[in-house]
Amino acid sequence: MIVYLVRRLGQSLVAIAAMAVLVFVGVYAIGNPVDILINPESTQAQIAATMQRLGLDRPLWEQFGIFVWNALHGDLGISFVYGRPAMQIILERLPATMELALVALVLSVSIGIPLGVLAGLKPNSIGGRSIMAGSILGFSLPNFWQGMLLILIFAVLLGWLPAGGRGETVEVLGIRVSFLTLDGLKHLILPAMNLALFKMSLVIRLARANTREVCLQDYVKYARAKGLSSRRIVLVHILKNILIPVVTIIGLELGSMVAFAIVTETVFAWPGMGKLLIDSINLLDRPVIVAYLMLTVLIIVTINLVVDVIYSLLDPRVRLSEVDA
Amino acid sequence: MTLLQVEDLATHFFTRDGVAKAVDGVSFSLDRGEILGLVGESGSGKSVTGFSLLGLVDPPGRIVSGKIVFDGEDLVKGGEPMMRTLRGKRIAMIFQDPMMTLNPVLRIDTQMVETVLAHERISRKSALERCREALARVGIASPDERLKSYPHQFSGGMRQRVAIAIALLHEPDLIIADEPTTALDVTIQAQILSEVQKLCADTGLAMIWITHDLAVVSGLADQLAVMYAGKIIETGETGRVIEAPLHPYTKGLIASVPQGQKHGALLAQIPGTTPSLLNLPEGCSFRPRCPRADAACQEEPPLGALLPGRAARCFHPHLDERREALAS
Numbered sequence: 094m095i096v097y098l099v100r101r102l103g104q105s106l107v108a109i110a111a112m113a114v115l116v117f118v119g120v121y122a123i124g125n126p127v128d129i130l131i132n133p134e135s136t137q138a139q140i141a142a143t144m145q146r147l148g149l150d151r152p153l154w155e156q157f158g159i160f161v162w163n164a165l166h167g168d169l170g171i172s173f174v175y176g177r178p179a180m181q182i183i184l185e186r187l188p189a190t191m192e193l194a195l196v197a198l199v200l201s202v203s204i205g206i207p208l209g210v211l212a213g214l215k216p217n218s219i220g221g222r223s224i225m226a227g228s229i230l231g232f233s234l235p236n237f238w239q240g241m242l243l244i245l246i247f248a249v250l251l252g253w254l255p256a257g258g259r260g261e262t263v264e265v266l267g268i269r270v271s272f273l274t275l276d277g278l279k280h281l282i283l284p285a286m287n288l289a290l291f292k293m294s295l296v297i298r299l300a301r302a303n304t305r306e307v308c309l310q311d312y313v314k315y316a317r318a319k320g321l322s323s324r325r326i327v328l329v330h331i332l333k334n335i336l337i338p339v340v341t342i343i344g345l346e347l348g349s350m351v352a353f354a355i356v357t358e359t360v361f362a363w364p365g366m367g368k369l370l371i372d373s374i375n376l377l378d379r380p381v382i383v384a385y386l387m388l389t390v391l392i393i394v395t396i397n398l399v400v401d402v403i404y405s406l407l408d409p410r411v412r413l414s415e416v417d418a
Numbered sequence: 419m420t421l422l423q424v425e426d427l428a429t430h431f432f433t434r435d436g437v438a439k440a441v442d443g444v445s446f447s448l449d450r451g452e453i454l455g456l457v458g459e460s461g462s463g464k465s466v467t468g469f470s471l472l473g474l475v476d477p478p479g480r481i482v483s484g485k486i487v488f489d490g491e492d493l494v495k496g497g498e499p500m501m502r503t504l505r506g507k508r509i510a511m512i513f514q515d516p517m518m519t520l521n522p523v524l525r526i527d528t529q530m531v532e533t534v535l536a537h538e539r540i541s542r543k544s545a546l547e548r549c550r551e552a553l554a555r556v557g558i559a560s561p562d563e564r565l566k567s568y569p570h571q572f573s574g575g576m577r578q579r580v581a582i583a584i585a586l587l588h589e590p591d592l593i594i595a596d597e598p599t600t601a602l603d604v605t606i607q608a609q610i611l612s613e614v615q616k617l618c619a620d621t622g623l624a625m626i627w628i629t630h631d632l633a634v635v636s637g638l639a640d641q642l643a644v645m646y647a648g649k650i651i652e653t654g655e656t657g658r659v660i661e662a663p664l665h666p667y668t669k670g671l672i673a674s675v676p677q678g679q680k681h682g683a684l685l686a687q688i689p690g691t692t693p694s695l696l697n698l699p700e701g702c703s704f705r706p707r708c709p710r711a712d713a714a715c716q717e718e719p720p721l722g723a724l725l726p727g728r729a730a731r732c733f734h735p736h737l738d739e740r741r742e743a744l745a746s
């Protein structure tokens with residue numbers, strides 16, 4: 094297990110290093126931020142001074158060296174726009190995004206798995222077919238459009254829930270969260286649902302396909318031959334087998350949930366990292382963009398690492414073969 | 419004393435391509451403590467017969483008619499509620515492939531204890547004790563350690579022993595063993611056969627041993643029932659059937675068992691292949707492959723009692739050779 098962990102950790106570090114290069118080179122190609130930040134009337138000397146202040150006059154490899162060195166110290170540069178460390182600005186927005194992504198994940202799992210299993214157990218029933226039809230909609234309608242539809246129905250027509258913002262927050266362990274106040278919870282429901290819908294459809298399909306497959310296995314028939322109740326067969330024999338692939342995929346999807354939050358945050362004016370990213374791209378605020386990308390990569394890589402470990406804990410076959418290896 | 423009486427059982431699969439009569443009017447009976455060998459080529463309906471007895475036939479299949487009288491009660495009439503109380507308790511089943519029957523993600527103790535608790539309200543501790551005893555009974559050393567293992571840590575033979583132990587947990591009246599040794603190598607197969615035989619003799623449990631391999635059951639079963647295309651075509655006491663089969667199909671099966679032939683000698687295979695259930699010939703379904711077939715065989719032969727304790731479904735049974743054998 095330890096060998097396995099060390100090896101996985103090594104892979105993660107390589108992935109982060111590769112991303113650092115890609116991000117730096119990619120973002121460098123976006124264009125010269127000075128063109129936007131500086132008054133078009135300013136003189137050549139003023140531009141040169143600004144470029145020098147921001148370190149933009151040095152050769153690319155030197156900028157990259159400085160970038161890496163600073164990044165290792167948690168310093169991803171000063172935002173061109175806010176004049177404060179980019180990392181600090183991102184981190185301020187991180188809790189909002191993480192809260193949104195986690196709540197959406199919990200929603201998509203806690204609704205998606207039962208629905209998917211039901212649809213898998215009775216694929217030809219009306220219920221099973223409706224669940225599948227619903228998941229196809231959730232899958233194929235664009236995310237922003239679903240979000241606007243949610244706003245239209247629940248905020249505009251019914252007036253039950255607010256259309257945007259984060260609402261009242263409370264501080265828990267130094268982190269501001271919405272879900273513990275009634276007002277915050279109300280603000281959270283629609284964006285979380287919006288972010289969850291796509292993943293929920295994925296979870297439903299995954300759970301359904303796996304349930305159908307597992308149902309055909311000899312061990313399910315054997316469980317029936319032992320006289321077990323259908324309840325136990327579904328909740329223990331089937332569920333435990335489908336959880337392995339489903340948890341793996343869902344875990345890996347948490348990372349993309351953070352990325353997907355960009356759309357939802359923009360539609361619902363949710364003050365998270367995603368919205369910050371869009372704003373920063375519009376302003377070519379390079380350090381913030383770089384900080385966002387690096388942090389997201391770090392999050393995704395970490396999540397994948399954790400998921401792998403959980404996966405190996407869940408599946409005895411993986412766990413033991415890794416020990417042998 | 420009769421434990422199980424199957425009468426005219428029919429289990430059909432209603433597929434898109436037509437109705438597959440996988441079990442088509444099967445009758446047999448089984449006494450307590452008796453071992454019945456259910457023999458036939460693959461696809462003849464043996465497994466479906468076994469599953470029907472436990473109400474485990476999955477759609478598109480279902481029992482369409484017949485009776486399964488177990489210890490005086492008709493299970494077909496009793497339906498799922500009655501079958502469920504019997505499954506694993508009074509009728510246990512052992513499946514063909516031990517690699518596939520134990521749940522790969524659950525520990526052995528979980529899978530054994532749940533079987534005990536499905537039918538009895540006892541503490542987990544005494545359930546575990548029962549599992550330990552059952553494992554010891556099928557010759558598994560250090561049961562405590564084994565109980566904490568997962569199926570993939572066991573060899574095929576070991577897993578099948580575990581499956582037999584699970585079948586024994588409630589001391590059932592009947593065990594249906596569906597080709598339980600087919601997936602195992604010959605030595606393990608022989609070991610398990612002799613152990614099972616001993617268990618049956620010791621505990622008086624009855625058994626239906628399903629196999630495509632006559633050699634396996636010839637030393638084990640008291641009675642044989644030979645199946646072909648969903649029907650039983652010959653029944654009788656094992657020794658007598660093997661010595662002098664009545665039905666041409668049974669004769670062919672016996673001739674194809676390797677037995678003391680010289681190495682490399684050709685075995686007499688039955689010509690042709692098992693017919694598709696969706697496209698059976700008119701009359702006797704063995705007709706296209708039968709050396710004795712004639713015009714009479716275009717009618718469906720009945721299962722006739724041809725000798726005391728012997729029956730066969732054939733218009734031209736091998737009675738003549740019998741007489742010759744008796745005369746000499």
Ligand SMILES: Nc1ncnc2c1ncn2[C@@H]1O[C@H](COP(=O)(O)OP(=O)(O)O)[C@@H](O)[C@H]1O
Nearest residue numbers: 431438440459460461462463464465466467695
């Ligand atoms: N799920 C199913 N769907 C359709 N037909 C089936 C199904 N299961 C079994 N059958 C039919 O029943 C026949 C007998 O199958 P089976 O009892 O498994 O044979 P075996 O004697 O090899 O155990 C098969 O040839 C097939 O035509």
Ligand code: SF4
Nearest residue numbers: 702705708715732733
């Ligand atoms: S009835 Fe005719 S075809 Fe069928 S087994 Fe007997 S002889 Fe052969």
Ligand SMILES: [Mg+2]
Nearest residue numbers: 464465466596
């Ligand atoms: Mg079979």
